[in-house]
Every structure is written in structure tokens, then in C-alpha cells.
Amino acid sequence: MNTMNPSIAAKAGAGEQEPAIAVPESRPEDTVIEEGKTVGKPFAGDADSPKFKLRNVSVSYGNDRAIKDISLDIRRNEVISFIGPSGCGKTTFLRCLNRMNDSIEICRVTGKLMLDGEDIYQSKKDVVELRARVGMVFQKPNPFPKSIYDNVAYGPKIHGLANRKSELDEIVENSLRKAGLWDEVKDRLDAVATGMSGGQQQRLCIARAIAVSPEVILMDEPCSALDPIATAKVEELISEMSESYTIVIVTHSMQQAARVSHRTAYFHMGHLVEVNETNKVFTAPEHELTESYITGRFG
Numbered sequence: 001m002n003t004m005n006p007s008i009a010a011k012a013g014a015g016e017q018e019p020a021i022a023v024p025e026s027r028p029e030d031t032v033i034e035e036g037k038t039v040g041k042p043f044a045g046d047a048d049s050p051k052f053k054l055r056n057v058s059v060s061y062g063n064d065r066a067i068k069d070i071s072l073d074i075r076r077n078e079v080i081s082f083i084g085p086s087g088c089g090k091t092t093f094l095r096c097l098n099r100m101n102d103s104i105e106i107c108r109v110t111g112k113l114m115l116d117g118e119d120i121y122q123s124k125k126d127v128v129e130l131r132a133r134v135g136m137v138f139q140k141p142n143p144f145p146k147s148i149y150d151n152v153a154y155g156p157k158i159h160g161l162a163n164r165k166s167e168l169d170e171i172v173e174n175s176l177r178k179a180g181l182w183d184e185v186k187d188r189l190d191a192v193a194t195g196m197s198g199g200q201q202q203r204l205c206i207a208r209a210i211a212v213s214p215e216v217i218l219m220d221e222p223c224s225a226l227d228p229i230a231t232a233k234v235e236e237l238i239s240e241m242s243e244s245y246t247i248v249i250v251t252h253s254m255q256q257a258a259r260v261s262h263r264t265a266y267f268h269m270g271h272l273v274e275v276n277e278t279n280k281v282f283t284a285p286e287h288e289l290t291e292s293y294i295t296g297r298f299g
């Protein structure tokens, strides 16, 4: 979708010529980040009601704060990438969006997290229904050890989305088509899913997520276990899917963020430092930490 500014990309790789006299440089770790302050455009305009309205979100594991007062709107049908150095809180923040962190006993989430205006952390919230609306695709493809058909049919069955076998067949076919997998598997729907290639397994997991008609799909490094060809197929799929879904993707690949996302959010040590249109983040970042990261000064 976007390409990186060649001058910035070049800095990330080869490094620039050393100046004759060493000029003291500020180090990224010395930069003071003001808590709760994000540069760029983290919020939707007044006219738009965002899909997710997230305000003053903090997350702790025991006494350790992993997310520090983050506020962000996620727009309808946008693809937004979360990038940043390892351990900066991308996955933790992503997993708040469908309460996947609930299963971690020491994890505590505070702040307001609204999906279509409804507080997803309210005590009476049905978490199973939330996860049907906000699906998830993980880093490693994790199909059930069942047939290709059963993997896709499982969700619609437990959510009562089909009354007849013919309806279920239709959901399975449509989901596999949307995941770009139908032609490859239509003649072997009874084959066990774990026998597929890694890339096919990941697209099957995407079909499984799609099968329950979600509104949002969360993707946690969905291509990190895939080869470049399988990665390209999943990226193509993400672009196609953005017509129907809101997509939030955590990625370590800046090239991937540049290719697939409309906006990019840069995280740093639990802070949300910058959110901007992807093209801006990679060509003219506003925050010095974003620039340091995308030019490869740290990672």
C-alpha cells in the first residue's frame, strides 16, 4: 500500500558516513516520553464514530506496567499496524481488544475500551460473543487436528449460525473463498488440516476466523512463521479483507506495515508514541523515537 522513503530505508541498512568530528547524539533510551501523550493522529475525526474508542488504557502484569495510559481510535474498515521494539507492549494491547488477556491471572486492564460505543470490559459482557465479533489470528497457525471442513464449521456450529447442513456448507465454502483457499482445498475438505502447508494452515485459520462473521480481525504477527510466498498471499488477503473488516495487525516487519496498513501506530516501552497515516510514519515521522526505530537505530 505504501513504500518506504528510500533515504530512510537506506539509513536503516547501510548506515551513513561517519562525520569527521564525533557529534554527541542523543540516545533513544534517553528520550523522555510523556505518559499519555501520542503525537500524530490517534483519534478519528468528530464526524466519524470509530469502531474502537480506547481511552487511558493501562495494563499491568502484577506490579509491572506493560501499557501506560494509551488512548486511540480504531476506524471502521481500516488496517492499522502496531509496530515497535520487542517488549514494547504491542501484543498486550492487541489482546485487550477481545479480552484475550483475561486468561492471564496477574494481568490487570484499566481505562475505557469501547467497541461501537459499548464498554467491552463491563462485568456483564459476554466474552464468547465479543470474541466472535473480534476474531484473532495468531503468530503460529493453530488449526484443530480435525478435517479442513470441521475447522471452518466449528465456530458457526457452536454459535448456532447454521440450521441445516446446506447452510453450514455454504458458510464453509464462502469462508474458504474469502481466505483464498477454496480452489486449493475444495476436493479434499475431509483431509486433516494439520497436513497442509504452513501458509495454507494460516489461511485456514483466517477462514476459521471469518466463518463466524466477525467485525474486527486481530492479527498477531500472522506471517512470522511463513515463507515469502505464503506471506505475500496473506498480505494480499489482508488488503482484500479490509473492505469487509477492521483489521489490527502486530508486525515486526516495517515493510509489511508499509505494504498493508492505512495507519501505523508506533509503541515504545508501553507508550503509544505516534500514530499517523502509514506513508507519513515511514517518510516523515513526527517523533524522534519513531524516526530512530524506522531508520534502524534500535530494534
Ligand SMILES: Nc1ncnc2c1ncn2[C@@H]1O[C@H](COP(=O)(O)OP(=O)(O)OP(=O)(O)O)[C@@H](O)[C@H]1O
Residues within 6 Å of the ligand: 061, 066, 084, 085, 086, 087, 088, 089, 090, 091, 092, 093, 104
Ligand atoms: N503473560 C505475561 N506475564 C508477565 N509479563 C508479561 C506477560 N506477557 C507479556 N509480559 C510483559 O509485558 C511487556 C510487553 O510484552 P508484549 O509481549 O506485549 O510486547 P511486544 O511488543 O508484543 O513484544 P514482542 O514484539 O517481542 O512480541 C514485556 O515486558 C513482557 O515481558
